[in-house]
Amino acid sequence: MKWKKVGRIIKPEDFDFEWMSSHAQNPFAEHVGEDLFKIHFASRDKLNRSRGGYILIDITKPSEILEITKYPTLELGDRGCFDDSGAMPSCIVDCDDKKYLYYLGWTQAKTVPFLFFIGLAISEDNGKTYKKYSKAPIFGRTFHDPYLTAMPWIIREDGVWKMWYVSCTGWQEESIDKPNSKNEHFYHIRYATSNDGISWVSDGTVCIDFVDKEYAIARPVVYKESEIYKMWYCYRGGNDTYRAGYAESDDGINWNRMDNIVGIDVSDNDWDSGMICYPSVFEHKKQKYMLYNGGNNYGENGTGLAILES
Numbered sequence: 001m002k003w004k005k006v007g008r009i010i011k012p013e014d015f016d017f018e019w020m021s022s023h024a025q026n027p028f029a030e031h032v033g034e035d036l037f038k039i040h041f042a043s044r045d046k047l048n049r050s051r052g053g054y055i056l057i058d059i060t061k062p063s064e065i066l067e068i069t070k071y072p073t074l075e076l077g078d079r080g081c082f083d084d085s086g087a088m089p090s091c092i093v094d095c096d097d098k099k100y101l102y103y104l105g106w107t108q109a110k111t112v113p114f115l116f117f118i119g120l121a122i123s124e125d126n127g128k129t130y131k132k133y134s135k136a137p138i139f140g141r142t143f144h145d146p147y148l149t150a151m152p153w154i155i156r157e158d159g160v161w162k163m164w165y166v167s168c169t170g171w172q173e174e175s176i177d178k179p180n181s182k183n184e185h186f187y188h189i190r191y192a193t194s195n196d197g198i199s200w201v202s203d204g205t206v207c208i209d210f211v212d213k214e215y216a217i218a219r220p221v222v223y224k225e226s227e228i229y230k231m232w233y234c235y236r237g238g239n240d241t242y243r244a245g246y247a248e249s250d251d252g253i254n255w256n257r258m259d260n261i262v263g264i265d266v267s268d269n270d271w272d273s274g275m276i277c278y279p280s281v282f283e284h285k286k287q288k289y290m291l292y293n294g295g296n297n298y299g300e301n302g303t304g305l306a307i308l309e310s
Contacts, residue, residue: 001263010303025299027291042088050086116150144204161194164220242277
């Protein structure tokens with residue numbers, strides 16, 4: 001594969017909204033008709049709290065923003081809830097005449113910097129507004145996921161809802177003798193299923209696991225092509241900055257990592273010279289596109305677009 005970078009299509013500094021002080025993180029595309037796409041993402045306010053929003057673009061002219069949400073599609077949860085510090089959209093699934101927006105809710109903690117869990121918001125007006133299904137996560141701590149769950153990607157297939165998600169395997173503290181030492185998280189990608197998109201079951205199956213010095217594998221995006229499941233994600237370890245990863249599977253459970261063929265990497269000296277993270281690939285009229293974050297702080301300076309050349 002070889003990707004041609006188009007450039008940044010979302011620059012948070014161009015907008016003057018209280019909830020959008022920085023970041024356009026975890027982008028993904030929703031096709032809304034003809035060549036029009038909503039690009040969903042999470043932005044942060046000056047207190048570093050995340051909310052969901054979107055821009056509307058014509059994919060043939062991606063540098064021109066046709067519309068932007070003045071108000072968040074996802075708001076913070078009530079104080080003390082799992083999403084009181086952030087609600088970050090992750091994927092949308094059409095279900096009959098409703099839209100299910102799955103999101104990552106996060107809150108601050110004391111012994112570790114944060115906690116992530118998976119929430120759901122539902123739209124009954126074709127995506128104009130979303131209402132949270134519950135004040136609690138729909139997929140939180142379980143026997144197999146005792147630390148955190150996050151960044152779900154979900155598809156419906158033959159009556160089964162299939163979810164690939166991030167699960168934490170533990171935290172490692174650099175030094176217990178230093179109260180301000182850095183807590184390092186370890187998380188990888190697992191698999192769960194549901195009959196209704198709300199109640200989920202996971203047996204702890206790991207889809208993408210650590211290799212070498214990796215400690216974080218994040219944000220799966222899965223689609224099926226020619227009976228093959230294909231997953232994009234990002235990973236880090238060693239150089240401590242994210243790079244794009246890619247894997248294929250016959251069954252959606254057992255995956256073969258093929259990171260060597262992703263065909264996109266950091267720039268030498270541009271807005272995305274720090275990392276390539278949260279890649280989200282979609283297809284329109286037989287052309288594949290990739291949304292991604294660059295920079296040094298997980299989407300702080302916006303979202304980029306790339307086009308598959310080969």
